[in-house]
Amino acid sequence: MSTDPRAPKGNFSVDISEEAIEEALRAVERLEEECAGGVEIAVEEEDAPTPAAASPIRARAPKTAAEEGSELEVLRVENEQLREALSRLQADLEALRRRAQRDKEEAERYGIEKLLLELIPVLDNLERAQFHAARGEEGLLEGVQMTHRMFQDALARFGVESFSAVGKPFDPALHEAVELRPTAEHPPNVVVEEMVRGYRLHDRLIRPAMVCVAAPPTEEAAE
Numbered sequence: 503m504s505t506d507p508r509a510p511k512g513n514f515s516v517d518i519s520e521e522a523i524e525e526a527l528r529a530v531e532r533l534e535e536e537c538a539g540g541v542e543i544a545v546e547e548e549d550a551p552t553p554a555a556a557s558p559i560r561a562r563a564p565k566t567a568a569e570e571g572s573e574l575e576v577l578r579v580e581n582e583q584l585r586e587a588l589s590r591l592q593a594d595l596e597a598l599r600r601r602a603q604r605d606k607e608e609a610e611r612y613g614i615e616k617l618l619l620e621l622i623p624v625l626d627n628l629e630r631a632q633f634h635a636a637r638g639e640e641g642l643l644e645g646v647q648m649t650h651r652m653f654q655d656a657l658a659r660f661g662v663e664s665f666s667a668v669g670k671p672f673d674p675a676l677h678e679a680v681e682l683r684p685t686a687e688h689p690p691n692v693v694v695e696e697m698v699r700g701y702r703l704h705d706r707l708i709r710p711a712m713v714c715v716a717a718p719p720t721e722e723a724a725e
Contacts, residue, residue, distance in 0.1 A: 620656035624649055661704040667693045667711040676700060676707060681714040688716040 627649040635642050657663070667677055672691050680697060688694050693713040700711030 624653045664699045678710040682717040684719045686719045692716045
């Protein structure tokens with residue numbers, strides 16, 4: 503600090519090197535140049551609005567009277583074609599219904615024709631047996647047995663077969679019990695007699711066998 507009495511009071515001096523002063527001046531010059539050049543601020547512009555032509559919704563021009571008339575004519579022709587097709591379809595369905603009804607009636611009326619062709623010879627043999635029985639000729643039993651076999655064969659060709667129930671356990675799905683016979687000769691619930699034979703058509707029961715079923719003997723029968 504200076505000791506000169508003439509120096510202003512409150513001031514002080516500091517020794518600074520010339521290099522430091524030059525560096526400070528250069529920094530000031532650079533700052534002035536940057537300020538003189540101005541600061542560029544980049545501002546992003548907002549997206550421009552989508553033109554109306556690029557919008558997915560486009561306004562349609564109104565149709566002219568000629569265009570509307572042409573479309574109505576096309577619709578009228580299509581409607582007429584659909585009516586004709588529907589009318590033809592209804593006629594075909596009606597013809598098919600009548601044909602199906604006719605086939606059904608013919609099947610009900612003539613469906614047993616093949617069976618009758620098999621049974622008529624059996625009837626012929628029965629008539630011959632009656633003729634010979636009236637004359638008292640021998641061989642009647644043999645003729646009846648032959649006719650019986652012929653009748654069974656004719657039914658078998660159409661899938662009709664009889665089944666035996668005697669000696670078998672009573673089965674309500676196949677047998678119809680018409681009598682319970684108390685007996686000690688047979689186990690209970692066993693068929694001891696067959697009044698009417700049962701018949702099947704293929705795997706379907708068409709008539710159950712009417713049978714007599716064994717029951718436990720009563721006290722009176724046991725005595």
